[in-house]
Amino acid sequence: MKRVYQTAGLCFVGLSAFVVWESWTLEYYTNLGPGPGFFPLWLGVVMGALSLAWFVQVSGRKGGPDDVAILPERAGILRILSTLAALAAMAGLMNLFGFQLAMFLLLVFLLKVLGRQALWVTLVVALLGSVGVYHLFGAYLDVPLPAAAVKLLANLGL
Amino acid sequence: MDAIQNLLMGFAVALTPQNLLFAFLGSVLGTVIGVLPGIGPVAGVAMLIPLTFQMNPTGAIIMLTALFYGTQYGGTITSVLLNVPGEAASAITCIEGYEMAKQGRGGAALAIAAIGSFVGGTIATFALVLAAGPLTRMALEFGPVEFFALIVLGLSLLMGLAGKSMIKALMMGIFGLLLAMVGMDPVRGLPRFTFGRMELMDGIGFVPVIMGLFGLAEILGNAEKQFGQVFAAKMSSLIPTPKDIRDSIGPILRGSAIGTLLGLVPGMTGSASSFLSYIAERKVSNHPERFGTGLIEGVAGPETANNAHANGALIPLFTLGIPASPTVAVIMGAFMMHGLIPGPFLFKEHPDVAWGTIASFYVGNVILLILNLPLVGIWVKILKIPYGLLFGIILAFMVVGAYSVSNSAFDVLVMTLFGLIGYLLRKLDFPLAPVVLTLILGPLMERSLRTSLEMSQGDMGIFLESPIAIVLLALAAFFLIAPAFRFFRRGKGALSGDEEA
Numbered sequence: 331m332k333r334v335y336q337t338a339g340l341c342f343v344g345l346s347a348f349v350v351w352e353s354w355t356l357e358y359y360t361n362l363g364p365g366p367g368f369f370p371l372w373l374g375v376v377m378g379a380l381s382l383a384w385f386v387q388v389s390g391r392k393g394g395p396d397d398v399a400i401l402p403e404r405a406g407i408l409r410i411l412s413t414l415a416a417l418a419a420m421a422g423l424m425n426l427f428g429f430q431l432a433m434f435l436l437l438v439f440l441l442k443v444l445g446r447q448a449l450w451v452t453l454v455v456a457l458l459g460s461v462g463v464y465h466l467f468g469a470y471l472d473v474p475l476p477a478a479a480v481k482l483l484a485n486l487g488l
Numbered sequence: 489m490d491a492i493q494n495l496l497m498g499f500a501v502a503l504t505p506q507n508l509l510f511a512f513l514g515s516v517l518g519t520v521i522g523v524l525p526g527i528g529p530v531a532g533v534a535m536l537i538p539l540t541f542q543m544n545p546t547g548a549i550i551m552l553t554a555l556f557y558g559t560q561y562g563g564t565i566t567s568v569l570l571n572v573p574g575e576a577a578s579a580i581t582c583i584e585g586y587e588m589a590k591q592g593r594g595g596a597a598l599a600i601a602a603i604g605s606f607v608g609g610t611i612a613t614f615a616l617v618l619a620a621g622p623l624t625r626m627a628l629e630f631g632p633v634e635f636f637a638l639i640v641l642g643l644s645l646l647m648g649l650a651g652k653s654m655i656k657a658l659m660m661g662i663f664g665l666l667l668a669m670v671g672m673d674p675v676r677g678l679p680r681f682t683f684g685r686m687e688l689m690d691g692i693g694f695v696p697v698i699m700g701l702f703g704l705a706e707i708l709g710n711a712e713k714q715f716g717q718v719f720a721a722k723m724s725s726l727i728p729t730p731k732d733i734r735d736s737i738g739p740i741l742r743g744s745a746i747g748t749l750l751g752l753v754p755g756m757t758g759s760a761s762s763f764l765s766y767i768a769e770r771k772v773s774n775h776p777e778r779f780g781t782g783l784i785e786g787v788a789g790p791e792t793a794n795n796a797h798a799n800g801a802l803i804p805l806f807t808l809g810i811p812a813s814p815t816v817a818v819i820m821g822a823f824m825m826h827g828l829i830p831g832p833f834l835f836k837e838h839p840d841v842a843w844g845t846i847a848s849f850y851v852g853n854v855i856l857l858i859l860n861l862p863l864v865g866i867w868v869k870i871l872k873i874p875y876g877l878l879f880g881i882i883l884a885f886m887v888v889g890a891y892s893v894s895n896s897a898f899d900v901l902v903m904t905l906f907g908l909i910g911y912l913l914r915k916l917d918f919p920l921a922p923v924v925l926t927l928i929l930g931p932l933m934e935r936s937l938r939t940s941l942e943m944s945q946g947d948m949g950i951f952l953e954s955p956i957a958i959v960l961l962a963l964a965a966f967f968l969i970a971p972a973f974r975f976f977r978r979g980k981g982a983l984s985g986d987e988e989a
Contacts, residue, residue: 338916342659349666352681363942366673366680369934370666377662384655400915406712410911413711413883414904417704420887421900433887437880444711445876455877459884472542473892 332388334400339385346378409444416440428478428488434460491617494843501844502851507550510543511848514551515855518558522575523566523867527882529559529575529815530924531703534695535885537822538892545826546841552822553845554852556815557609557798560758561856564601564791565867568594577758577794580766584779584786591782595864596728600784601791602860604740606853608796611744612751613849616803620846623807624832632943633950636936637960639929642810644964645753647922654968656918664923667692668930675938687898694821694927696890696899700906701913701920702814703886707879708911726861728784736788739769743792750793751800757813757921761797762790799849805830806842809932814924821928 353374356367402410416439424432437456441447447455467473478488501507521532533552540548563575568585581601588597630638647657670681671691682688728736743765750756750764769789770776779786801812802819809831811817823830834842860867890903913920926933944950951957 335916338912345666349681356678356680357676359946360676363946364938366676366678369937370669370680373662373665373669377659377666380655380659380662384653384659387655402712409711410708413708414908417883417887417904417907418901421897421904424891424897424900429891433884436887437884440880440883441877445874445880447874447877447880451877455881459881463884463888467888467892471539473538473888474895475888475891476895476897 332391335388336385339381339388342381343378343385346374346381349374350378412444413440425476426479428480428483429475430460430464431478431483431488432460433463491621494620494839495617495847497839498843498845498847499850501546501840502550502847507547507844507848508851510547510551511554511852512855514554515558515852515859518555518560519562519856519859519867520870521555522559522562522564522578523870524878524882527703527706529556530818531699531706531886532559533815533818533822534698535703535889537695537818537825538889540822540826541892545823545828545838546844548826549819549823549828549841549845550848550852552819553802554848554855556819557795557849557852558856560795560798561602561605561860562867563794564605565598565860565864566871568597568601568787569868570871575758575794577762577797578791579759580762580790581787583766584781584783587780587782588784588787593782595726596732597784597787598864599726599728599861600732600736600788602857604736604743604788604792605795605860606857607740608744608747608792608794609799609853609856610850612748612796612799612803613846613853615748615800616806616846616849619803620807620835620842623803624835627808627832630956631954632936632939633954634956634960636933636940637951637954637957637964638808638810639933639936641960641964641967642804642812643922643926643929643933644967645756646925647968652917657922660913660918660920661922661926664926665930665933667697667923667927668934674931674935687896690894691931692902693890693893693899694818694924695893696903697906697927698818698924699886699890700903700908701910701923703882704903704907705910705914705920707883708907709914710875710879726864732784735784738772739765739785739789740792742768742772743789744796746789747793747796747798748800751797751812752803753812756797758794758797758801761793765789765793802849806834806846807832809834811925811928814921817925817928 349370353367353371356370357365358367358371359365401407416436420432420436423435426432427435434456437459438452441452441455442449464475467475478484478486502511517532517536518529521527521529533555536552536555540551543551559575560577563573563578564581564585567573567578567581568589571582571586573579573582585594585597585601588594643661647654647661668691670688672678672689673680679689743761746765746768747758747761750761766786766789769785770779773779773783773785801816804810804812805816805820809820809829811820820830823834828834828838828841886903887900890899891897893899910920940950941948951961
């Protein structure tokens with residue numbers, strides 16, 4: 331498991347290098363004082379130094395992190411990835427299908443497939459969470475949720 | 489006397505029917521969030537911020553602060569009845585509280601905890617009333633140099649106490665600052681790290697980031713295991729015996745003092761206060777060997793301390809404009825989203841908001857006492873909702889919350905990405921509290937640093953010309969270096985921890 335920590339350390343080193351590189355393209359100093367690149371450049375440098383120090387620390391460590399089981403079981407990984415994929419799909423589809431349909435599908439997936447709830451419970455909660463929330467937020471809280479961009483769905487009131 | 493007059497003016501604001509309703513809603517939601525395992529106060533407050541956009545600023549802040557200290561009340565219920573802390577600050581309560589519940593005295597433990605929380609919250613609010621005048625007068629003397637030094641001190645205290653590794657805490661602090669760099673440069677107004685995307689011009693929204701790091705990451709952590717746990721708790725009579733009340737008076741007073749004082753210190757968490765209170769009770773007890781067998785002192789002290797801490801932690805925010813904990817940082821973000829800057833100028837420019845909110849703390853604590861004593865059975869019933877159902881509902885709320893910050897599906901993606909990042913960082917044992925504080929304080933920190941350097945034409949010596957800044961920076965250096973010495977490290981493990989509040 332030491333490799334997991336080392337990989338994470340290298341990711342942070344990579345992030346720091348990217349920040350330093352990007353900051354380099356910004357103005358470091360102006361006639362009036364520090365420019366937009368000043369603060370991020372130094373942050374990138376310090377982050378890089380700390381990441382390297384941590385990388386060396388975890389590389390030289392005996393026991394400790396090696397003994398910790400970090401990765402969950404296969405079923406757990408699947409549930410986590412499914413949840414993330416469902417949320418990403420929701421983000422991608424909510425403007426196209428409209429909030430109501432996208433949220434209905436998201437809730438059905440989360441409750442029925444991942445949460446293993448009864449079908450009637452799933453449908454009731456999904457309807458309330460999609461159609462109900464859309465109208466509640468739009469009518470009472472003045473928070474407009476997106477309507478469908480697809481004409482056919484928009485004509486159906488979604 | 490000014491303070492009393494101002495407080496009375498605050499009550500006139502807090503006691504309007506509309507603001508009473510907001511305090512009530514915040515208290516109810518806070519209790520629910522405190523009861524539910526898997527969603528903490530940081531994500532809870534962040535999630536509700538978008539719903540307050542249409543509200544007036546006073547009502548919005550009253551609701552969000554009530555939610556914050558309401559979680560401390562709610563967290564107790566699961567600690568006592570189920571041995572599962574709803575909030576990290578209530579974890580120590582499990583030791584005595586659950587033992588009491590097993591002996592059929594859970595109701596008395598909850599009653600004493602609610603009364604202690606009320607007393608602790610009220611005393612800490614009174615401390616805020618007293619401190620507001622002198623501290624704001626002092627803060628008004630601060631220029632950008634002193635303000636920068638103050639932020640550095642606050643962050644160094646937080647990083648010195650967060651987690652077990654100083655390197656990791658510093659890395660997370662800088663990670664938050666780097667996230668704060670995205671968007672328009674606060675001094676020149678030039679875009680940075682936006683990669684040409686319009687959505688990033690205003691920076692990465694702190695609401696989706698925090699919901700991801702704290703809320704979604706927690707849900708993903710729970711998703712590792714099969715869902716389906718349903719808790720069943722048994723309640724007993726809520727009326728404590730006269731002996732319970734006698735034994736609780738001392739712990740409640742000591743817990744109030746510990747929580748209020750530690751709440752002032754950035755980086756000190758609610759669980760540090762409750763832990764120290766528990767230790768203090770064992771030390772002063774005539775029968776320390778009986779701790780662990782269900783002593784009311786071990787519930788009264790810590791539960792008072794964590795609520796006093798929650799209210800005490802608002803003192804630096806209101807007087808100096810510096811948040812002392814992640815949830816308070818989120819509340820600071822809510823202030824800013826409503827066009828208000830917490831700190832000394834708030835009392836000058838918006839006394840109705842400042843004093844109205846402070847007065848609402850008293851009101852909120854009374855509401856919470858009522859909600860938590862006779863209605864405790866209702867909160868216990870919430871625990872019977874299967875997690876497989878609950879997690880879907882929470883995720884749906886998160887999507888709506890993230891979207892409605894700026895009506896953008898991009899923010900839902902940001903939340904999803906930071907959920908994954910938060911999950912991985914938790915797995916690697918990185919503390920997340922520094923990310924929140926630096927994310928919110930980053931722009932203020934950069935602005936004060938750059939304004940200071942513009943004043944001195946780039947000469948760093950300006951930070952050594954102000955005696956206040958010298959003292960603050962010296963203290964910051966001390967708190968960063970101190971953990972390197974074994975002496976200071978001893979016992980730190982107990983005080984630290986990356987918990988919320």
